[in-house]
Amino acid sequence: MEIKRCIKESFSIIGKEGSTNDGADFIDKLWEDANSHFGEVSHLAKKDENDNLLGIWGAMTDFSRSFNPWEDNFTKGLYLAGIEVTDNAQPPLNWVKWTIPAYEYIYAKVDNSVSNTFSNVLKYLSDNQLQLAGAVHDYICPEEKGQLYMFFPIKKL
DSSP, X not given: OOEEEEEEOOEEEEEEEEEGGGOTTHHHHHHHXXXXXXXXXXXXXXXXXXXXXXXXXXXXXXXTSSOOOOHXXXXXXXXXXXXXXXXXXXXXXXXEEEEEOOEEEEEEEOSSOHHHHHHHHHHHHHHTTOOOOSOOEEEEEGGGXXXXXXXXXXXXX
């Protein structure tokens, strides 16, 4: 697995929010809801010079909304299924906006499964004396036909 580093300045996401308290398949339901109502927020999405979406995010935070990792061994927290938007964008009714702080990240492509990638990157962090500085985020890359990546914050900027 190839692991890379990057710095991402603070950014905003508008999406559908849920929590681990909503049941085992709550993330799938959030994505279904977000995708079926995408037209309500598509005009707010950040886009590149070719009018392609810049980012589709599955953002996470602890229940305090401090963007700390999920609690109880990464089993309890909040999730936002959405798109990257300009910082001044206002969410429509039934949508939620989060602004993620700036971090240095390590990130990895999800090749086989999210759980394997998550475990392997946590091992990489431990092996390299690195610690999570915040919640892990899923990133779906529009330029790569929906390739999924996981972003692990290692330093708050």
